[in-house]
Amino acid sequence: MVLRYLRDVVTLKLDTSRCIGCGMCVNVCPHAVFRLESRIVTIADRDACMECGACAKNCPTSALSVQAGVGCLTAIIRGALSGGEPDCDCSSGSSCC
Amino acid sequence: MSSEQTTKSPSNLVVLGSSAANGGDGLSEASCCCGPTRIIKVIQHPLCVCQPWIAGTLEASLRTVPVAKTKLQLRDVLGGWKVRWGIGRMRYQIAPGLYAVGQPNRESPVLVSANYKLSFDCLRKQLGGLHAWILVIDTKGINVWCAAGKGTFGTDEIAGRVNANRLDEIVSHRTLIVPQLGAPGVAAHRAKELCGFRVVYGPTRAKDLPAFMAAGMKATPEMREVDFNLLERIAVIPVELMHWAKWAFLVAACLLMLSGINKGGYSWNKVSSTGLLAGLVFLGTWLAGTVLSPILLPWLPGRAFSLKGLWLGVWLLFGLLAFCPILRENWLSVIGWGLLIPTTTSFVTMGFTGSSTYTSLSGVRREMRRAVPLQLIGIVGGIAAWLAGRFI
Structure with a gap:
């Protein structure tokens, strides 16, 4: 059973004209959002994006941009209360590695 | 144990190498659990040798590197349970620096990990029978994925740790295997400029590491994906x-x-x-x-x-x-x-x-x-x- 979050909400953007087809985004994406086709990357599964920011950080030509952050209720509440950005202040082990 | 020539058991190890062996920082004598009688001299002790998860030490490039066990003991498992219940989670850390599993040599791969002990345990328990170096970076005791999101598991920290540990003297290759979930904090192309080491992203789960390395550092699409079973x-x-x-x-x-x-x-x-x-x-x-x-x-x-x-x-x-x-x-x-x-x-x-x-x-x-x-x-x-x- 595939778990999917909300439709049409993520801030992921790809500027195809800057893509050099290195495939780094395909490598780092934990949710198989990208597909490399004939030396250029396409966003194949946009709604699977969790905005972790790994692709934009590792894109050598800055072809990718995303407003990265944690999809965490507590972090957003904490950020709202302190008047700043969402602040993740826990080392919760959602993944242990 | 086959590695007796190069490893010393913790009980007869009295003096551990200088601070440089582990990048110059680490735990002081006070945080060591052996008691004062066994330690004759500690110069900015890089880590506590008598940690139960350390099997011994080995010499590499005139330095002493602690060898981590690849089997978890009961206390590691219990420690993992405790932190999941939120008990002492922020203190569940190990000293950053260079570690080994098995008997690595100059060609052995270097794996990068966080200094949250649960992350480190997750990694080492999958490395039974392998020979590798583990470079533990300082993520303030936070797991890889969360630390990457905050940027503490980041390019500068990795590069700084590589340089401080003079990793280029330990291994002949110039490749780091960084967990894929560290990627939100690491720019692979910048790491190369900063420390001369190329970053290769490993699988998302440590259990896939042996297969990843056996396949010549190639991850299958399944290894790249995070699920939530x-x-x-x-x-x-x-x-x-x-x-x-x-x-x-x-x-x-x-x-x-x-x-x-x-x-x-x-x-x-x-x-x-x-x-x-x-x-x-x-x-x-x-x-x-x-x-x-x-x-x-x-x-x-x-x-x-x-x-x-x-x-x-x-x-x-x-x-x-x-x-x-x-x-x-x-x-x-x-x-x-x-x-x-x-x-x-x-x-x-x-x-x-x-x-x-x-x-x-x-x-x-x-x-x-x-x-x-x-x-x-x-x-x-x-x-x-x-x-x-x-x-x-």
Whole structure:
């Protein structure tokens, strides 16, 4: 059973004209959002994006941009209360590695 | 053990190398557990040699490198349990620096890890029979993925740690295997400029590392993807329980005290009868929401967590109404609980977004904009209706 979050909400953007087809985004994406086709990357599964920011950080030509952050209720509440950005202040082990 | 020529057992090791062996920082003598008699001299001790998870040490490039065991002991497993329950989680750290598993040589791969002991344990237990170096970087005791999101598991920290440990003297190759989930904090192309080492992203799960290395550092699409299976969802339940426990008990205590109010004034009898039950029903709702929503997550209808939790609450409500006559003592009480129970499970399930592996910041923000006002109405309206019911 595939778990999917909300439709049409993520801030992921790809500027195809800057893509050099290195495939780094395909490598780092934990949710198989990208597909490399004939030396250029396409966003194949946009709604699977969790905005972790790994692709934009590792894109050598800055072809990718995303407003990265944690999809965490507590972090957003904490950020709202302190008047700043969402602040993740826990080392919760959602993944242990 | 076949590595006796190069490793010394912790019991006869008296002096460990200078601070340079592990990048110059680490734990002081005071934090060591051996007691003063065994340590003759400690120069900025890079780590506590008598840590039970250290098998011994080996010499590499005139330096002493601690060798980590690849089998977890009971105390490692128990330690993992403790931190999942939130006990001493921020102190569950190991000293950053260079470690080894097996008997690595100049050609052996270098794996990068965080200094959260649970992360490090996850890694080393998968490396049985392999020979590798492990470069533990300072993430302030936070796991790889969370630290990468914060940037503490980052390019500068990795490069700084590579340079401080003079990794170029230890190995002849120039490749680091960085866990893929560290990628949100690491720019592979910048690492090469900063320390001369090329970053190769390993699989998301440490258990795939042997297959990844056997395949010539190639990850299959499955190794690249993060899922969120039943066991992984169950593993984070304690984190959620501990996170909201004090609030849940606070609300339960409020219900307990408010239940004394009735048309005749304040009745302590009511507190000990309906009040106690109301408190327990609320705690039960919170507990059921926290435990059942992660387990049932894929099967609860809807995509938004608040909606999934709402469904859970509606089912729970019908169950409780059927089996607890006290909840239907009058129609206002039914309305009150009818609002309180689904609202509580909706909120608790929405809180689980933080432990999930696939929710985005924009998504949770959108969900909250719609759900939080309704949840506020549900909580306030629910308590108001329930209170009004005390006067019938």
